[in-house]
Amino acid sequence: MKNNVIIGAGVTGLTLAERLAAxxxxxxxxxxxxxxxxxxxxxxxxDNNYIQLYGPHIFHTDDEEVWNYVNKFSEFNNYIHKVYCHVDGKLINIPFNLNSLYKAFDNLKADKLKEILINEIGINNKVPILKLLNHKNDFIKELAKFIYEKIFLYYTMKQWGKKPEEIDQSVTDRVPVFVSMDDRYFKCRWQGIPKNGFTKMFEKMIDRPNIKIILSTDYKDIIKNLKYDKIYYTGPLDYFFDYEYGKIKYRRIWLDFEKLNTNSYQENSVINYPNDFKFTRITEYNKFLFINNKTTVISREYSSWDKGFEAYPVQDEENKEIVSKYLNKAKNYDNLVLIGRLAECKYYDIDQAIKRALEEVI
Ligand SMILES: Cc1cc2nc3c(=O)[nH]c(=O)nc-3n(C[C@H](O)[C@H](O)[C@H](O)COP(=O)(O)OP(=O)(O)OC[C@H]3O[C@@H](n4cnc5c(N)ncnc54)[C@H](O)[C@@H]3O)c2cc1C
Structure with a gap:
């Protein structure tokens, strides 16, 4: 029987474990x-309040194989994720769409902008904000300026710790405006939260006699004493190689949790604060599972270079060079698989991480 060691019990490591054990x-x-x-x-x-310790996580996918896979281990609720942002005392749906017009402006102005957007861009189409900023129609240009300045710019600055002129155009290019009434944040075919939470679903995935798990242990403390045929590493890439080529830069996130004596703190599970306060967003987790308690738990989320956990690898040339050096070096190890968001230094959504692991074990 083959012996595998998996470093890291994130969704990547747990999916690998389940598939190998199967x-x-x-x-x-x-x-x-x-x-x-x-x-x-x-x-x-x-008090039965729901909490996601590393910030809001909503499962969403268009991949039928992944959807069928997760449903073997948990039922999902019918939570549909929507996000609002707080601008000048109003709550506006994002990504910005036709409904957002009515939250941001009076009905007369919203009606007019709606008509212009439908005529110029077409219903159910989306356009990157940068394109709208340069649009030939002056009303659209003015709207784009509002969205860019009030919703996008300062949020991105807080999130990435950058000045407006340092924000890469490729980031701006990814911010779309939807000419549609569809308020869903994720436009995927399937979305939701496991009915009893992600952790319960993960526990079920690894509930097999041929899976053992050691918690609270850095693999480097014990790996020398282990015999194995293959090692799957899902931890940070630079740490695996003792930072030989330098540290990989990550934008970090930290969360400040608060428990409140009320059944509902805010109108929606997630509200972004682009312009006020130092935090980027507030999440109220009970809303993911439709829990109505006497108390509720919220988190205020902050982005940082030095505090919190590694959230997003920085996509700059310096980082890319360091990552490619490590990945080249890894080719010399034949029983090693580097996999997952930290080991591959790539942003994966949950479904993509699962897909990656499913494709690794066939
Ligand atoms: C703020 C935030 C919000 C997100 N929201 C969503 C969302 O709404 N929907 C969605 O689909 N995706 C979301 N994601 C992405 C999602 O978190 C990832 O897809 C997922 O966590 C990837 O899992 P992973 O196993 O690759 O990595 P991780 O979850 O990071 O797991 C790696 C594991 O390795 C362990 N490890 C590290 N070093 C060592 C070591 N030396 N020894 C032993 N163990 C070690 C770590 O402790 C960790 O448990 C979000 C990500 C962030 C940052």
Missing amino acids: KDENVLIIEKRSTIGGNCYDYFDE
């Missing part, structure tokens, strides 16, 4: 934290 192989998972699920870890507090 092939009757042995799996040992080593996880540094005292919990499983990586950044998708969630739990309920003593």
